Amino acid sequence: MSTIGHKTWPKLTSPDEFRFLAELVLKHSTGDHTLVSLHDQQSGTTRFANNQIVQNVDTRRGSLSVTVAFGRRHGTAGTTDFTAGAVQETVTKATQIAHLSPDDPEYLPPVEPQPYLTLPTMRAETAATGPARRLEYTNEAIGQCRMENLGAAGIVSSSIATVGVAASTGLFAHEERTDARFSLTAQAGEATGWGAAAHRSIDHLRVQERTLTAIDKAKRGLEVRELPPGRYSVILEPAAVAGLWSSLLWTLDAKSYEKGTSAFSGKLGQSIVDKRLTLRNLPAHEDLLGIGFTTDGLPTVASDWITEGMLTQLAYDRFTAKGRGIDKIPTLDAPCLSGRGSSLPTLQELIKSAERAILVTNFWYIRTVNPTDLTLTGMTRDGTFLVEKGAIVSAVKNFRFHESPLRVFNRIAAFTKPAEAITSETGKLLVPAMMLHDFHFSSVTRF
């Protein structure tokens, strides 16, 4: 039982235990190659709405996946049952599938043993978090909203996971990863304000600060104006910038690039966004959620993806990388977008610098409209304001946008230093807040 801070928590699969499981798999596998993957997680979420808890959950889930290959025929089986009999059945099932599979011309054997960086993926304070700590943060957020006569809806969550990859090549990797999240929507009648955080350490969620931000936005939203659709200068907070960039990052795969079915096809080495922007992957950054290795067992690496506006990297699968003679596959698990030159220190300074702009807290339901030019659509959400002469003058009804990040990030007026950004639809990134010109809002909704 527990060694992670809560008297009733089970112990997750340790490196030695994973090695034992992996050896059990490898011993029973008759395949030419065998790959074993582990994901064992204890997680909890306290969810609240209307100023009280509506859902309070805690889950332990362990899963083991086995891939067996004979030549280029391969099969995968998985189980959540770690008993010896179930593990052996899983190997047998993967073996049966592999025998019945056709040759896969793109199959590659598991990678050889790799060197991994030791990254700060596990924070003891998060691992030690149980329902009581989540309740404490929940109470804090609800209490602050109650004092302002606002409604609070949100979550506090924490998790610890052990993740492993092992293979018949001798590959072995094991890592503990923690994750803590807070998000809050403060409600003042029709008006809403939002704040969110995610971090390896639960001590870094800054619950009070995020709560006050959400409250401030909700209160400012009580008086709302309707502006017509059209082209506006916008100030995008980091979460809104992250929403647009996530959609861009998800379409960087090299295979689509080579087949001509990517918005980036033919643009490697070309300028795609403002030349002041650089995108890097920084797995070791303590404010990002970098990981030590991928599901293939490849080490994550610090790498440049967009350098001074120019696309310099693609997301390679192993087969496509081999075809291109790429030995070290860059990863994009911890993206950081930064701007060169004179950045403003804070979002407030960005607002002060604006003559007239729409301030966007967050985007919602971002979807690709046209994959050829990466036209996206989505709605503003939980805090959209008109800024005039350097100050917020009123809330405005939410807009739908219809734009391509490949266009709008070539129209940057100003930006801040990178800040933490997380939304319900994106992973975590470090991105600046930005002021952009000529941003297309195609319609307005009723609130």
Added chain:
Amino acid sequence: MLGHPNSHQDEFAELALKRIVASGAEYGDIRLLNSTTQTIRGEDRRIASIREVQDSGFGIRVLYHGAWGFAASSVLSLEEVPRVAELAIEIAKGSASLASEKVKLADEPVYRDRVVTAQRIDPFAVALENKSALLLETMEYVHRQPGIVRSSAGLWVRRDRKLFVSTEGSRLEFDLLALNGDFDATAVHDGRFASRSFNTPHLRMGYELIEDANFLAEAPRIAAEAVEKVKAPTTEPGSYDLILDPEHLSLTMHESCGHPSELDRALGYEANYAGTSFLTTEKRGTFRYGSPHVNLVADNCEPETLAATGYDDDGVACQQWDIVREGIFVGYCTNREVAPKIGETRSRGSNRADGWSSVPIIRIANIGLAPGAATIDELFADVKRGIYIEGHGSYSIDQRRYNFQFGGDAFWLIEKGKRTHMIRDVVYHGITPEFWGSCDGVADRSHRRRYGFITCGKGQPGQSGWMTHAASHARFRNVNVIEGQAGS
């Protein structure tokens, strides 16, 4: 676990429920679930992966002094079940410390029943090599069409064996199947690319669904339409009459009617993530949601549909009811917790979890558009300038479900009552009640088709909801169509 000869499922359930009762909790239940999922994915003329996953575990839900606690585990043992039960009780007690309004569950009879999906051909008994051969051959057929550069094809099968036992005395066993198949073709032309898809619905039946879909007969058409689509002229923005096919309508209904009819959203439970609803409770019974042609019916009893599981994860029997009747909003999807909040004495049975590790939440029912009286020819005949849309494309809607924008998979221009040639980059935009208010014709029952979703995102932690939406073709007047590319 479940289904195994030496299963301890009843022993586990008894162990958990005894702890819950002893704690003084007013309600508790346990769900023990074993899911087997087989997926075969083909990509560009190869089988990229074949995978079969066993996912077993249990979840225990406790209502203590009017507040919920839930704990779950994939470790099935006589030691783990009491630990998880105690944890669920402890969590519920913590929730109770912040409860200002106590949960009171709507009454429901106690049931002891077993629900099994009817099937003609067991999809797990069909040889894997036959399945992968079908996908490979389908992709080959697709690539015979000049201009095609990419293809994919897939089969997905899931079997859920579940036991639900509650402190009220219900004991429900389930042995449920669901499956679907799909393929697509991608063409390039003049620096652009475009895809065309073929999907069977996700349904609860046997492998006959795949056999009857006849992939090999459909593949050449899909490939040819992908090429026609990528070469088609772009849309001229403006006001058009739209005729939407049942597959396309399944998504339109899902987003603009299904989600706003979830009562937990209307009550603010999803305010921080999926959003709330413009269908607030005072609108029930009076609000004009659509034209008199619009009858949206929730039917969780229709055989083969995804939400027709006999009982939901509250142990409530599946039902049929109206959401929109002759254009007026009249009903919500509810569970035992929220139904009493609007004065209803019984849940509609729409509380479902996406697995053993998830707590049940309100999910959209099998909401479908009731057939009208028109033939397809009659719908087209009265359109001077319109667009016929098939399948799913881009979709986005605001968090209260007013402002939406949908694309599609394929578009044809309608001129003077006739479907003419394909066009591309069509996106239409609307405000939900205005859009449904513009519906002036629904095709008859002979055109009714069912499509479903297994990836409906909601809840924190996120869950994937399953439901089926049936419709016949429908016509909408004067809808705003914009060009689906940057610069518009």
